[in-house]
Amino acid sequence: MSRWQWLLTRLTRQLWFRATLIGALGIAAGLAALTEHLAPWDLATTIGSDAVDSILNIIASSMLAVTTFSLSVMTSAYSAATSNVTPRAIKLLIEDRLTQNVLSSFIGSFLFSIVGIVVLKTGAYGDKGRFVLFIVTIVVIALVVVSLLRWIDHLTRLGRVGETTERVEETTQRAIDWRCANPYLGGSPAPANQAIPESALCLTADTVGYVQHVDMAALAEQADCLDSDIHLLAAPGTFVYPDTPLAWIPSPCQDDEAPHALKCIREAFTIGKERSFEQDPRFGLAVLSEIASRALSPAINDPGTAIDVLGRQARILCTWARDQKTDQEPRFPRVWVEALHTQSLFEDAFNPIARDGAALIEVQMKLRRTLLALSQMGDTVFRQAAFEQAQRALERAEQALSHEADRQRLRDLR
Structure with a gap:
């Protein structure tokens, strides 16, 4: 996707954006009953303003309390995940769609009830208006009940180690x-x-930061404008600082449009303070490995989580070994990009676990089995990377394990 599409996607994942959108819908629903004169029917209703007012007051007070409680629970869950999982995973919890939808529905219901109470007190609603408001109120109550049920089920998993690792x-x-x-x-x-x-x-x-996104379509457009190839040097995930090369073109351009084109090439790189997951699979593997390393720390001492992470990393790397499409026709033939190094993927995924779990035989057994299994897959580069990583992990384990029988068990695995 283009840079602007990517930025828009990032924007729509923010909690405030969804809360603002649904809150505006709640306000619009509260004001919709003012258009009662447009209703095509003529119904005689006996719904009094006091009846609707009481229901709206209940919704307003309860939704305010539920929203406040939910925010406190979210804060506690994020704090627990930061301590027990990794701060790098909190970003995924904050962007959780179910959490955002539920909180936004609570806020929208609160705003709907406030607007309904205010307009109702002014006497702006007629008979049909109060009837329409009553029907909308019933619909809002149904939506709140559904949201509460989903929220209760979701709270049992929010911030847990297994749930966060799954995300x-x-x-x-x-x-x-x-x-x-x-x-x-x-x-x-x-x-x-x-x-x-x-x-x-x-x-x-x-500037200083991480390359979060590269707009390949923009680079291809400027390559056509300059009638020159563009060689990408800073792929997503690269840490850059002033004067770090982002890209290069074979020779300086003398065309009058060159300064604008060069500016557009630089703007095709989105640089931020943190790495992003979308175009940077190495970051995701590093975060998984960080979860395992924290679980292996003396403060937590949870080797089971590290073993679980090894299984997840094996599934991900199996996809890399099986599904690479290196022979497909490039969509942007004038933009040249280096391949993602398989050796780097293995280092991000397994080096920290091999280091921090070197003295735990159960972790080392799982690690060696995983790497030896991966060494039978993929192309020659993939198999060699897995085998080398297995040998490094074995060397670490032989130095850290205190019992000769444990060391021999690792050597016997083939």
């Missing part, structure tokens, strides 16, 4: 699936560690 795995799996389908971000494959010619023009970053 990280799903997000990382989506990133891996996307990268398998677009191994070069939709561009052409560039040689690894290609030397930059002295005559090339390098475009550098002007």
Whole structure:
């Protein structure tokens, strides 16, 4: 997607955006009954203003209390996840759609009832208006009941280690699936560690942060404008600082449009303070590995979580070994991108676990089985990366394990 589409997607994942949208719908629903003269029917109703007013007062007071309680529960859940899982996973909890929808419905119901009470007190509603308001109120009550039931079920899992780890795995799996389908971000494959010619023009970053998103369509458009190839150097996940090369073109351009094109190329890179999951599968694997490392710390001492993470990482890397489409036709042939290094994926996924769990035989057994299984999959590079990682983990374990029988058990695994 383009940079603006990506930014819009990020915006719609914010809690305040959804709460504002549904809150506005609640206000509109409260004011809709003022259009009673447009109603095509003529019903004689005996609904008094006191009856509707009482119901609206109940909704207003209860929704305010429920929203306040829900926010306190969310804060506690985020704090628990920060302590027991990893702060990097909190972003996924904050963007949880069910949580945002439920809280937004509570806020929208509260605003609907407040607007209804205010307008009702002014006497602006006629007989048909009060009838319409009563019907809408019944619908709002039904929606609140459904939201409460979903919220109660969701609260039993919110912030738990297993639930949070599951979210990280799903997000990382989506990133891996996307990268398998677009191994070069939709561009052409560039040689690894290609030397930059002295005559090339390098475009550098002007800020410090992580590359969160690269607008490949914008780069392709500017490549056509300059009639030149563009070689990408800073892929999503790269930490950059002023003067870090982002991309280079083979030779300086003398065209009058060149300054604008070079500016557009630099703007195609979205740089932020934190890494994002969407185009950066290495970040997801690193977060999973961080969850396992925290579980292996003496303060938590939960090797079961580390073993669970190893299984999740194995599923993700199986997809990488099986589904890479390196031979597909590039959508942006004039933009050259290096492939995501398989060795880097293995290092992000397994190095911290091999280090922090070196003295735990149950973790090392699971780690070695996982890596040896992965060493039988994929291409030569994938198998070699898995085997090398298994050997490194074995060397760490042999130094950390105090019992010779445990060391021999690891050696006997083939």
